[in-house]
Amino acid sequence: MNSVNEVKDCLAEQQYIATDEIATVLFLADKLGKPVLAEGPAGVGKTELGKAWAAAAERELIRLQCYEGLDETKALYEWEYAKQLLYTQLLRDKLSDLLTGTQTLSQAADRLAGEEDVFFSERFLLPRPLLRAIHSDKPSLLLIDEIDRSDAEFEAFLLEVLSDFQVSVPELGTFKAKHHPLVVLTSNNTRELSEALKRRCVYIYIDYPTADAELRIVRLKVPDLNPALAKQAVELVQRLRRMDLKKQPSVSETLDWAKALLLLNAKSIDRQTLERTLTVLVKHESDVMRARRGLDRPAPSVEDDEDDGLDDLGPAIRRIPYPPRNK
Amino acid sequence: MDDRIIAFIAGLRAAGVRVSLAETEDAMKATAHMGVTDRNAFKTALKTTLIKERADEPIYETLFPLYFGSGGPPLLQPQDSLTPDQMEMLRAALRALAGDLGELLRKLSQGLAPSREELERIARQMGLDRPRRGQNQQWLTREMLRRLGMQDLLDQIERLLQQLAQMGMSAEGLQKMREILDANREALEGQVKQFVGQTLARQLSAQPPQKMDGQDLMHRPFNSLTESEARELRKQVSRLAARLRAKASLRQKHGKGPTLDAKRTIRANVRFGGVPFDIRHKRRHLKPKLAIICDVSTSMRQVVDFLLRLVYEMQDQIAKARSFAFIDHVEEISDEFTAGRPDVAVPKVLHQIPPGYYNTDLGSSLDQFTHDYFDSVDNRTTIIVVGDGRNNYNDPRLDRFEEIKRRARRLLWMNPEPVFEWGTGDSDMLQYAPLCDSVHQVSNLAELTAAVEHLFEGR
Known part of the structure; x- marks a missing residue:
C-alpha cells in the first residue's frame, strides 16, 4: 500500500470506516515496521481494526488474547x-x-x-500465536488483544519479540521472522502500560466516533435499516454518551440496537420501542434508570449542545436520599 | 525542517512530555514518509510517533501550531481587487493625508505587514525575550498590537474612507476598500498572535526539562503540600508503583514454590498414562483481595488521592479491589476506578461526595457498610481503613468494627495524624487501634509507600 488514501480505501472495502488519522497511522506503522498500539474505550472497534487491516493487507490474522496469568507456554510455544x-x-x-x-x-x-x-x-513443537506469527511462511498480522490484562512480566517478555521479531527455543536455536509481521496491540487502558512498550509502538487513541461517522457505520453494517430511523438512533446514542453513565454505549452496542430495531420492525423510536430495547444499549440497572430520566427531558437543540443539562444529572441523582441509617 | 522538529520535541519535553531518542528517530522517519505538503498527515505522523499517552494530547495540540504555524494568514493585496483608477485614487488619498495617518494603516492599505525585524524590535522593547511568570499569549498579543498602533486604526480607516469618498470613489470601490482593510486588520492580529506564540514556544524549548526528582517531597507531610508539589508527587506515584510491583511480582514468582499438588498432578497426567510429566504445584493466593474504606472529608483528601492512585497502578498485583468512600455515609466508588484512570476518577469521586462541616460519622458508616456491602468481605479480604478516626463524638460502633475484623483476613488502618494526637479531642483512634492487625501512620508519601509494601508482604 503506497498512500494513506489507498489504506483508507482498502479498509473501506473491508467495511471498516477509518478516519484520516487511523489510516495515516496504519500506513506509517507499515512503512516504519512498528507495532500499532491502539487505546480507547471498549467497543470502539480496536479489535475490528486489526481484523480489517489483516483482510485489507491480505495477510493471515493471528490473534493472541491476553488475560491475567498468560505466560510463554501459552503465547510462544510448548513441547x-x-x-x-x-x-x-x-x-x-x-x-x-x-x-x-x-x-x-x-x-x-x-x-x-x-x-x-x-x-x-x-x-x-506446539507453536502458539507468537511463534506462529514469526514462523509463518505467509506474511501475517499479529493481533495482541487487550494487552493491559496481561501481567507486567509478560509485557516485558513481549518487548523482546516485538523489537527483534525473533524467538529462541533453547533446544532448537533461534527462529527469525521470514516475513516481518504487522502487529496491532489493543488496550482498554485498565492499567498503565510500561514506557518501554509504548516507546516501541506508534500510538493511536481511538475515541467514540462523531455522529456523522457513527451514522455511516450504522448505514454500512445495517443497510436495511430505514435511514431516518438510523439517524434518530445514532442521535440518541450520542445523547446517552453525554450523560454521566457507568458504562457508555459503545459502537458495537449501537449496531446491536440498530439490528434490534430492524428485527422489531420499528417505524420510529417511540417510547414503547425505547422501553423495550434500552437494555441493549445500557447494561447497568442504575444507568437504565438514569438514561430513562435523562431521555424524558426534551432533546437539547443543537446550538446549546455543550450546555446539555444532562451532564449535571449525575450528582443530582446521587444527592437523592440513601437508605435510612439504622442506629 | 529537521531543526524545527527537534525544537518542537525539545518544547514537548519542556512541557513535561517524555520523548525518547528512539521516538525522535521514529518521528524523523515518519515525517520523511509523509512529506510536509499535507499538514494534517504531517501532524498525525508526528503525533503517533511522539505522543504515547492520551493525557499528553492537549499539550501536543497547543504546541504544534506554535512550531509549525504558517506565520499567520496572508494579507490581501489591494491591486488584486481594485481597478487601476481606484489604486491611483488610493495613492492620492494616502498622499493627501500624509501627516495624519499612522504608519500601520499606510502599510495595511498597501497589503504590507510589519516585518519580522520590526516585530522582534517591539518584542524586545516589551521584554518578551526575558520571560516572566504570568505572561500569557493573549495578553502579550494585545499589548503588541497596541504598540503597533492598533487602537487608532479604526478611526484612521474611517478617515481614509472619507477622504476617498471626497475624492469621488464609487460606493462599490469604497466597499471593497473597507473589506480589504478589515481583512488585513484581522490577518495582522493573526500574524502577531502566531509571532508571540512562537516566541514563547522558543523560550519554552530553551528551558531545561522539568526535573523529576521528588525525593524530598516524599517526606513532606501531605497537608503542607502546595498544589504544584502535589502534582509533581502524583507523577512519582507511578514510578513508585513500578518499584513496588517488581517486588510484589518477584514474591509471586517465588511463591509458586516447591509444594507439590498431588491431586492436580495426577489429574493432569492421566493422559500420559500416569507418568508424571507435567508437575503441578500448589498455588498460594498471594495476590491480596482488597476492600478500601476511605474517609474523604477535607483533611483526608490528599492521603486518599495518593492511596487510590497507588492501588490503581498496582491493579495487576491485586486479585480484586473494591473501594468505598464515606463522610457521613458509605458509598461504593469501585466503578469509577475500574472505568477510568485516577487522573479522572479521583477528582470525580471527590466532586461527587461534597464535604460538609463536622459531619464525619465513622460509626454509622461502619454500620451501613456491614449492612450493604458485607458481601465484599470474606476470609481472603484485606480491609484497609483510611481515616483519622475522628468521629465527631458519634458512637464509634466498635461492635461493627469487630464484626468486620472477624470476617476479614486482615484489617489495616492508615492514619495521617501523628501518633501523639490519637485519642485527643473527638478522635476514637485509640479505641479502634487495638482491634486492627496493624496501624500505620501515613503522613507523607514515603510512609504511605512503606504501608502499601507491608500490605503486599502478605503477613
Whole structure:
C-alpha cells in the first residue's frame, strides 16, 4: 500500500470506516515496521481494526488474547509431551533395534544421544500465536488483544519479540521472522502500560466516533435499516454518551440496537420501542434508570449542545436520599 | 525542517512530555514518509510517533501550531481587487493625508505587514525575550498590537474612507476598500498572535526539562503540600508503583514454590498414562483481595488521592479491589476506578461526595457498610481503613468494627495524624487501634509507600 488514501480505501472495502488519522497511522506503522498500539474505550472497534487491516493487507490474522496469568507456554510455544511419549512408545521396537549390539550402558546412552534430535524437533513443537506469527511462511498480522490484562512480566517478555521479531527455543536455536509481521496491540487502558512498550509502538487513541461517522457505520453494517430511523438512533446514542453513565454505549452496542430495531420492525423510536430495547444499549440497572430520566427531558437543540443539562444529572441523582441509617 | 522538529520535541519535553531518542528517530522517519505538503498527515505522523499517552494530547495540540504555524494568514493585496483608477485614487488619498495617518494603516492599505525585524524590535522593547511568570499569549498579543498602533486604526480607516469618498470613489470601490482593510486588520492580529506564540514556544524549548526528582517531597507531610508539589508527587506515584510491583511480582514468582499438588498432578497426567510429566504445584493466593474504606472529608483528601492512585497502578498485583468512600455515609466508588484512570476518577469521586462541616460519622458508616456491602468481605479480604478516626463524638460502633475484623483476613488502618494526637479531642483512634492487625501512620508519601509494601508482604 503506497498512500494513506489507498489504506483508507482498502479498509473501506473491508467495511471498516477509518478516519484520516487511523489510516495515516496504519500506513506509517507499515512503512516504519512498528507495532500499532491502539487505546480507547471498549467497543470502539480496536479489535475490528486489526481484523480489517489483516483482510485489507491480505495477510493471515493471528490473534493472541491476553488475560491475567498468560505466560510463554501459552503465547510462544510448548513441547507436545503427549506426542513425544506416544512416539517413544510406538518406536520402542525400533529403539531396541538401535540399541542391540551395545556392550555397556554408557555406549547405549551415547547411541541414543545421537538420535535425540528426533525427539526435540519442530515435529513436537506446539507453536502458539507468537511463534506462529514469526514462523509463518505467509506474511501475517499479529493481533495482541487487550494487552493491559496481561501481567507486567509478560509485557516485558513481549518487548523482546516485538523489537527483534525473533524467538529462541533453547533446544532448537533461534527462529527469525521470514516475513516481518504487522502487529496491532489493543488496550482498554485498565492499567498503565510500561514506557518501554509504548516507546516501541506508534500510538493511536481511538475515541467514540462523531455522529456523522457513527451514522455511516450504522448505514454500512445495517443497510436495511430505514435511514431516518438510523439517524434518530445514532442521535440518541450520542445523547446517552453525554450523560454521566457507568458504562457508555459503545459502537458495537449501537449496531446491536440498530439490528434490534430492524428485527422489531420499528417505524420510529417511540417510547414503547425505547422501553423495550434500552437494555441493549445500557447494561447497568442504575444507568437504565438514569438514561430513562435523562431521555424524558426534551432533546437539547443543537446550538446549546455543550450546555446539555444532562451532564449535571449525575450528582443530582446521587444527592437523592440513601437508605435510612439504622442506629 | 529537521531543526524545527527537534525544537518542537525539545518544547514537548519542556512541557513535561517524555520523548525518547528512539521516538525522535521514529518521528524523523515518519515525517520523511509523509512529506510536509499535507499538514494534517504531517501532524498525525508526528503525533503517533511522539505522543504515547492520551493525557499528553492537549499539550501536543497547543504546541504544534506554535512550531509549525504558517506565520499567520496572508494579507490581501489591494491591486488584486481594485481597478487601476481606484489604486491611483488610493495613492492620492494616502498622499493627501500624509501627516495624519499612522504608519500601520499606510502599510495595511498597501497589503504590507510589519516585518519580522520590526516585530522582534517591539518584542524586545516589551521584554518578551526575558520571560516572566504570568505572561500569557493573549495578553502579550494585545499589548503588541497596541504598540503597533492598533487602537487608532479604526478611526484612521474611517478617515481614509472619507477622504476617498471626497475624492469621488464609487460606493462599490469604497466597499471593497473597507473589506480589504478589515481583512488585513484581522490577518495582522493573526500574524502577531502566531509571532508571540512562537516566541514563547522558543523560550519554552530553551528551558531545561522539568526535573523529576521528588525525593524530598516524599517526606513532606501531605497537608503542607502546595498544589504544584502535589502534582509533581502524583507523577512519582507511578514510578513508585513500578518499584513496588517488581517486588510484589518477584514474591509471586517465588511463591509458586516447591509444594507439590498431588491431586492436580495426577489429574493432569492421566493422559500420559500416569507418568508424571507435567508437575503441578500448589498455588498460594498471594495476590491480596482488597476492600478500601476511605474517609474523604477535607483533611483526608490528599492521603486518599495518593492511596487510590497507588492501588490503581498496582491493579495487576491485586486479585480484586473494591473501594468505598464515606463522610457521613458509605458509598461504593469501585466503578469509577475500574472505568477510568485516577487522573479522572479521583477528582470525580471527590466532586461527587461534597464535604460538609463536622459531619464525619465513622460509626454509622461502619454500620451501613456491614449492612450493604458485607458481601465484599470474606476470609481472603484485606480491609484497609483510611481515616483519622475522628468521629465527631458519634458512637464509634466498635461492635461493627469487630464484626468486620472477624470476617476479614486482615484489617489495616492508615492514619495521617501523628501518633501523639490519637485519642485527643473527638478522635476514637485509640479505641479502634487495638482491634486492627496493624496501624500505620501515613503522613507523607514515603510512609504511605512503606504501608502499601507491608500490605503486599502478605503477613
